[in-house]
Amino acid sequence: MGKVKKTVKAITINADLCNGCRSCEMVCSSFHAAPRYSSNNPARSRIRVVREPLKDIYIPVYAGEYTAAECTGREKYILDGKEYEECDFCRASCPSRDLFKEPDSGLPLKCDMCEDEPPLAKPKCVEWCLNEALVYQEYEEEVEEADVSPGDVEIGVESLIDKYGLQQVLDTIARRSKA
Amino acid sequence: MRYADTGFDLEIDLSRGSIDRVETDPRLTQLYLGGLGVNAKILWDRVPAETEAFSEDNLLIFSGGLLCGTSAPGCNRTIVSTFSPQTGLMAYSMMGGFWAPELKYAGYDRVIIRGRSPDLVYLWIHNDKVEIRDASHLHGKGAIETAECIRKELKDPNAQVAAIGLAGENRVFYASIEQGRSSASRGGIGAVMGDKGLKAIAVRGTKDVNVARPAEFMALCDEVLKYIKFRGEKPIPGVIPILAGLGSPQEMKLIDEKWHTTNFMWGNSRTRRKDFWTEEVEQSWKETQESVRTRLISCYNCPMKCGATITVPGIPTYMMKCYSKLTYTMAAFSDLDFGFKIAQRATEYGVDAFSAPQVMAFALELHEAGILTDEDLPGMPSDVEGRFFWLLDRIVRREGIGDVLADGVYWAARRIGKGAEAFDHNTIKKHEQLPLKLGMLNPIYYLMYSTGEKMNITQIEGQFPQEPFRTREEREDFVKDWIQVPDEKFKQYLLEWEPRGEKSIPHFPTVEASCNIVDWQEKMHYIDDALGTCAGLSSFPLKPPYHIHNFPAFISSATGIDMDEASLWQAATRNRTLLRAINVRRGMRRADDKPPEDHWKKRFPDIEAKLLDEYYKLKGWDNNGIPTKASLHGLDLGYVAEDLEQRGIISDGQS
Numbered sequence: 001m002g003k004v005k006k007t008v009k010a011i012t013i014n015a016d017l018c019n020g021c022r023s024c025e026m027v028c029s030s031f032h033a034a035p036r037y038s039s040n041n042p043a044r045s046r047i048r049v050v051r052e053p054l055k056d057i058y059i060p061v062y063a064g065e066y067t068a069a070e071c072t073g074r075e076k077y078i079l080d081g082k083e084y085e086e087c088d089f090c091r092a093s094c095p096s097r098d099l100f101k102e103p104d105s106g107l108p109l110k111c112d113m114c115e116d117e118p119p120l121a122k123p124k125c126v127e128w129c130l131n132e133a134l135v136y137q138e139y140e141e142e143v144e145e146a147d148v149s150p151g152d153v154e155i156g157v158e159s160l161i162d163k164y165g166l167q168q169v170l171d172t173i174a175r176r177s178k179a
Numbered sequence: 180m181r182y183a184d185t186g187f188d189l190e191i192d193l194s195r196g197s198i199d200r201v202e203t204d205p206r207l208t209q210l211y212l213g214g215l216g217v218n219a220k221i222l223w224d225r226v227p228a229e230t231e232a233f234s235e236d237n238l239l240i241f242s243g244g245l246l247c248g249t250s251a252p253g254c255n256r257t258i259v260s261t262f263s264p265q266t267g268l269m270a271y272s273m274m275g276g277f278w279a280p281e282l283k284y285a286g287y288d289r290v291i292i293r294g295r296s297p298d299l300v301y302l303w304i305h306n307d308k309v310e311i312r313d314a315s316h317l318h319g320k321g322a323i324e325t326a327e328c329i330r331k332e333l334k335d336p337n338a339q340v341a342a343i344g345l346a347g348e349n350r351v352f353y354a355s356i357e358q359g360r361s362s363a364s365r366g367g368i369g370a371v372m373g374d375k376g377l378k379a380i381a382v383r384g385t386k387d388v389n390v391a392r393p394a395e396f397m398a399l400c401d402e403v404l405k406y407i408k409f410r411g412e413k414p415i416p417g418v419i420p421i422l423a424g425l426g427s428p429q430e431m432k433l434i435d436e437k438w439h440t441t442n443f444m445w446g447n448s449r450t451r452r453k454d455f456w457t458e459e460v461e462q463s464w465k466e467t468q469e470s471v472r473t474r475l476i477s478c479y480n481c482p483m484k485c486g487a488t489i490t491v492p493g494i495p496t497y498m499m500k501c502y503s504k505l506t507y508t509m510a511a512f513s514d515l516d517f518g519f520k521i522a523q524r525a526t527e528y529g530v531d532a533f534s535a536p537q538v539m540a541f542a543l544e545l546h547e548a549g550i551l552t553d554e555d556l557p558g559m560p561s562d563v564e565g566r567f568f569w570l571l572d573r574i575v576r577r578e579g580i581g582d583v584l585a586d587g588v589y590w591a592a593r594r595i596g597k598g599a600e601a602f603d604h605n606t607i608k609k610h611e612q613l614p615l616k617l618g619m620l621n622p623i624y625y626l627m628y629s630t631g632e633k634m635n636i637t638q639i640e641g642q643f644p645q646e647p648f649r650t651r652e653e654r655e656d657f658v659k660d661w662i663q664v665p666d667e668k669f670k671q672y673l674l675e676w677e678p679r680g681e682k683s684i685p686h687f688p689t690v691e692a693s694c695n696i697v698d699w700q701e702k703m704h705y706i707d708d709a710l711g712t713c714a715g716l717s718s719f720p721l722k723p724p725y726h727i728h729n730f731p732a733f734i735s736s737a738t739g740i741d742m743d744e745a746s747l748w749q750a751a752t753r754n755r756t757l758l759r760a761i762n763v764r765r766g767m768r769r770a771d772d773k774p775p776e777d778h779w780k781k782r783f784p785d786i787e788a789k790l791l792d793e794y795y796k797l798k799g800w801d802n803n804g805i806p807t808k809a810s811l812h813g814l815d816l817g818y819v820a821e822d823l824e825q826r827g828i829i830s831d832g833q834s
Contacts, residue, residue, distance in 0.1 A: 019484045021477040022277075023252070030250050030397065037393035040249055041284060043385035052336070053359060054327070054496045056473045056488055103385035130408055130482035 018058040018133040024125035063100035064091025066108035182391035183737040194294030212709035213245030216754035218260035232264035244711015248283030248388035253716040255479040263366040265352040270366025275478035281339040285384030296376030314378040321527025322357035342379035344529030353534035360498035364531035391739030431487035447540040448605040448614035503532035510536030534611040620685040622693040628774035641719040647676035663726035
């Protein structure tokens, strides 16, 4: 098995440098508006600053995966004497809170690193963060090439074909992938 | 569809308990832009000239600026307008922070409040859902404390809350409206809010604010951001540190207070301490500031860090900005450590950090002079810091002497009598001023102090250097990239301006030049106050990112209303003239346009008279400071001319 190169887009969040201005939220919502930049609404943003000014808590968080269920149990973190909820760092669009959901439809939002054609030098939130609380970096990482020997999935599919026939499995997969 | 504007106002009548969402006339935006301009128009139209501040008929208007909620950096100001209990004139104070953009996202440009609630209430605006809610449990609570309570009970940590403290509830004439790190403090608007029985307005919005020509608008915003970065890296040489950069004066960041502490007056604007700033003081103040300052913070969508979170051991955390760290410190002849401590209590009570310390220093001076006796001040501690806390506690409760002092220096002096009037030496139009007493009359500042309707010099000055540069080289260097000037002649004024000799104050800048400089400075503030742009990125600092040449494009691309420099200048002139007319209708005249008598040691009555004459002419006002019929008609303010004519304030034979 060989190694392959993969580009990783990374944002380093230095929460200590955040001045709490929420420009990142503002410009994210503007970039993702249609037409581009035609409206502003931080509630649509894929980055949110979790702010509790009197407790000096400022955590920029990016929207990650949607999750259908909230966590069982909650943890608290104490860092430098400040108490954080685990949700303060969580990227999920989750039923426990209204973060990272389209305010109109409730559909989940996810950060796409401002993919654009031609590509931007950096995501808009980073560009607008003059205090460098958000710093963008691209780097290459070597990862294992995907394993081509029959894995669990292939073995499973084979047994399904044996049982139901190829056509029925194909139809089912086609239907599922449209859902 | 409306752009930049939401196109809707909220009309709240607290006497009737009614809430209406009202669509607004887009023509108002074209004529008055928004913010202060539209507020002034509403106050002119709907509040009769005889209405007192504490009347159900007085309106209290919270307006977002036209560009608030768009991508324009630093456009986040809430413009609060009403009539002042202290001056009797139109009060307008602004606050940064996060409130105005949130209001726009909730779908409103402004909230107009009339009437008076029989019980203490607060307003909860959540998009289309607007409620008047009971606030009896918040009675007496601090402004910051109130905001926290409301966010908790609404279970909405993202709600933005503007609230009054005890001072507002008790109608202290210099009560403020506090909003996290910001406050609208001047003119006693917090007292009007208290009179209306309104403890707070909480707002949360999740709707869109649209702009008309997105790509063009965003390119302008990107440019402003780039310029802010550039200016951060390139401070202006040859000026004091707080004037070298952008933003509000960076009081939270900078330690060097030589300029303020040795040039501004201590106590009741009385004593200059030229030798105050020593190495030991600097070291000790540095330690104090760094030990209590947790983080430098900003307002919505602004890369600056003009505010700070302040945590003094043993007292609750609060947020501070700008000069308030020194106002209490210097009024009490005390130390920075005291300044940070008392500012926490003052912020919770909700008082103006310019007026409150002045009033207390005035009271202590009266005590020293024997005009106020120990009987008037029963139980007052013996140390000055203790006395300030003691007075503050009484003022916000209107207890004993506190009730008198709660009306501010001007009214308190007249109620106390016995010669107390002579100690009222630092008010303009009954309003306390920054403690400055200087030597030689400065013609530019003379005009600004005399005629500035905002009555707060930091919100009138800006753009033009406060002092001449010493050498020709420095001046030439300064004007090289001075793109913000509306006209090349301003460069010439600066090039010729000398610290000494013929071309120095009070004779230079000349009367004409001074008028032009003041007109430009003031216009830029009026534009900011309509658009919601922070003065710290626009009208206040030297060489700001926003200026008369890029504002028209900002407005046009945001709103879709075509605007060029001439029409923007015209709109700013219209707003300024309307404000003047509002106050003229309430009795203000030339006789009121004057700085404190002892503001300068060397006064020049001839020059001063000439300055006012020429300035009025430039403004289109008659010799008594009343806008002329012709100028009003030229500004589409014919309805104002008619009203003033009916009242006999202007006539065909106007001088």
